Ligand SMILES: Cc1ncc(C[n+]2csc(CCOP(=O)(O)OP(=O)(O)O)c2C)c(N)n1
């Protein structure tokens with residue numbers, strides 16, 4: 090640390106306590122009097138009274154223009170004074186032994202994995218720093234599935250997974266083989282996933298946490314959703330809690346802290362966060378030149394969380410008690426994190442010189458301690474008594490969420506192998522002597538010979554450790570983490586519910602967004618299903634014409650509505666209520682997605698199935714919150730994502746940032762996300778029914794992505810034939826065949842979404858003006874068509890001796906003569922994705938490039954996807970195929986006023 094940050098020695102204690110600058114004896118005496126008075130008040134009438142007094146002074150000071158010190162941080166000491174510390178009820182000795190064994194096994198499994206396969210990865214140091222934080226929870230706080238209140242929901246830091254596995258191994262829930270196969274998921278006898286992935290270990294992990302920043306925001310909305318279920322009477326009110334573990338480095342992710350004000354505003358006192366403040370991230374210190382704990386304290390206190398700092402272990406209590414003039418506290422507060430990190434590596438003599446040595450009084454304070462004793466003075470996050478007290482207090486706090494900032498050392502116990510070192514995050518292999526040191530430090534009963542191979546160690550089932558561990562979990566209602574597979578009792582709605590949509594709209598024009606909203610309203614009204622539907626909107630309900638739902642179903646507000654809304658007199662007023670059904674999230678797609686995940690996993694987490702519909706501005710969906718959608722997939726979330734105002738040329742006027750022509754490419758990357766771009770009302774009706782059927786009757790862990798539009802047009806009745814329904818689901822069916830009885834030339838026009846209407850216009854133009862007979866196919870999903878075709882192709886590849894199977898798309902187009910044009914309001918990649926199963930070369934039209942503020946007609950002309958361009962594409966292909974004269978195509982280009990030399994819109 091720099092010398093100029095050192096305090097002058099012999100400070101009067103008022104300054105040391107941080108009250109005011111010291112300017113002369115008179116000032117000092119006066120300050121002293123004030124401080125003494127405060128002490129008297131606390132002693133005589135208690136801290137509460139003192140706090141009121143200070144508030145009164147604050148108001149008075151404000152009145153006189155006195156600038157007030159910023160009070161968002163407290164001194165750099167534990168929030169809980171020793172005398173208020175809850176008594177630790179456990180068996181210290183046995184718990185230490187259990188923890189030590191878990192530490193050993195967590196380390197051993199990573200070492201073994203990397204000995205077997207160099208570079209397979211894994212992390213030792215994160216768990217090493219978090220062990221006490223986790224063990225106190227496991228032994229004393231977290232309730233399991235059989236607890237009458239229901240299980241606590243715990244988001245574990247992803248990189249600490251070896252420790253969670255190692256505990257489950259001691260509990261007998263994971264086999265030695267599984268641990269031996271850490272990070273070898275293909276091992277014949279079963280392996281373990283690197284990190285928490287419910288997709289991969291669906292009876293173990295509940296929450297994917299390893300993409301940092303997502304667990305924190307998901308945990309907030311989880312706690313909020315729990316409250317929502319209770320307030321709506323879907324779940325009994327219990328003492329169930331949500332805990333989330335974060336790394337201090339992780340708090341730099343915008344998602345980590347981005348929603349903490351919601352948690353405070355909603356008074357989510359069932360939410361407890363523990364930030365493992367080991368002061369390090371992957372490369373080095375989190376805030377080498379500052380103090381991450383103080384920074385976080387200010388942020389959390391600022392928005393109204395309870396903050397409990399657990400900085401110093403019990404060894405410091407006595408010294409702090411002797412620190413009458415506040416010198417030590419002041420010293421603690423001025424050392425920067427980079428320097429603190431150095432103390433954990435450099436040893437007692439260094440600490441004596443650099444921490445204590447700055448002031449003779451401080452030096453004197455520790456003169457009775459050896460260098461070794463100085464070095465071994467524990468930090469709060471490694472002291473069970475301190476951690477227990479913090480958790481106990483967090484459990485007792487009402488009205489606010491709590492964050493525990495716990496100071497730890499990264500790689501604690503690794504010694505030379507990495508304790509507190511900058512390389513520690515990546516440390517994966519320990520040499521013989523390092524293994525022996527580790528064994529000695531944690532008293533693992535393994536001989537020198539045994540230690541070499543870093544074997545797993547598990548005491549006998551009858552040993553006191555194992556008996557204690559089971560007894561604690563029994564008392565708390567079972568083991569954690571544990572994911573429960575449950576079957577939904579919900580059923581797809583009857584066809585009648587959507588009858589009007591199958592019949593078509595006649596001359597009435599409507600957008601697919603309006604159609605969807607009507608369907609949602611019908612679903613909400615359905616007797617059995619309705620209460621389980623959870624509409625989620627990020628401040629866009631009016632854009633989508635959903636405001637009628639405000640009044641009919643209410644916007645969820647945990648406080649109810651405390652004001653008379655300005656539009657109270659109108660029919661569709663802004664109604665908030667405690668049992669409101671709509672989650673109106675405000676402008677946070679990340680928060681809304683977190684709600685979506687909580688709702689879409691409520692069956693496994695609470696035994697209550699819900700069907701979330703998250704309706705958002707499609708451009709601000711996949712590309713904005715893609716990683717959360719990936720986490721939703723991993724979480725086995727069920728529900729519907731609805732991208733409204735989609736389509737690069739269909740959303741008119743809004744321009745480059747708003748017009749979505751690629752979200753279907755992004756969604757196609759997610760294996761269990763089923764995407765559709767329907768054109769007509771009956772298609773949406775079929776798809777929503779089918780989605781609910783798959784998710785709730787078949788209990789498939791899939792979710793749906795539907796894009797809907799804001800362009801109004803008439804919706805036809807559903808064409809006759811069972812294959813239509815099947816085609817809608819599979820992704821393509823013939824919507825309208827050519828009227829001419831098989832003349833030449835011919836074409837097949839494949840179109841999705843609104844552009845189906847352009848294809849139909851092109852069909853008429855081709856027939857009337859060019860004698861070309863075109864069939865028009867509605868493509869509800871390019872990606873589903875492709876997935877099915879790939880599936881069939883794979884089967885054919887692996888079964889060379891069997892008769893070849895045909896994918897749905899090939900069956901549709903087989904024997905359909907002519908050229909093929911595919912058009913969508915999305916990038917050309919979508920039609921291209923199915924080209925290889927189409928019997929003729931497919932000409933793809935699409936909207937590659939940046940959107941523009943313009944009318945739909947202008948946009949479609951610009952992106953070359955309007956009916957005229959479909960006609961030109963068809964004629965051009967026919968000309969190249971020598972079915973018509975080239976001049977016919979060229980004339981059409983001229984006739985439509987298309988400039989063949991215009992630059993490619995894809996790059997403009
Ligand atoms: C979004 C994201 N970015 C980067 C990483 C890679 N990564 C894994 S752990 C880590 C450092 C974690 O530091 P911290 O949050 O302080 O946790 P600690 O291990 O120190 O407890 C990084 C950068 C990741 N997993 N997720």
Ligand SMILES: [Mg+2]
Pocket residue numbers: 336337338365366367368369370375499
């Ligand atoms: Mg860290």
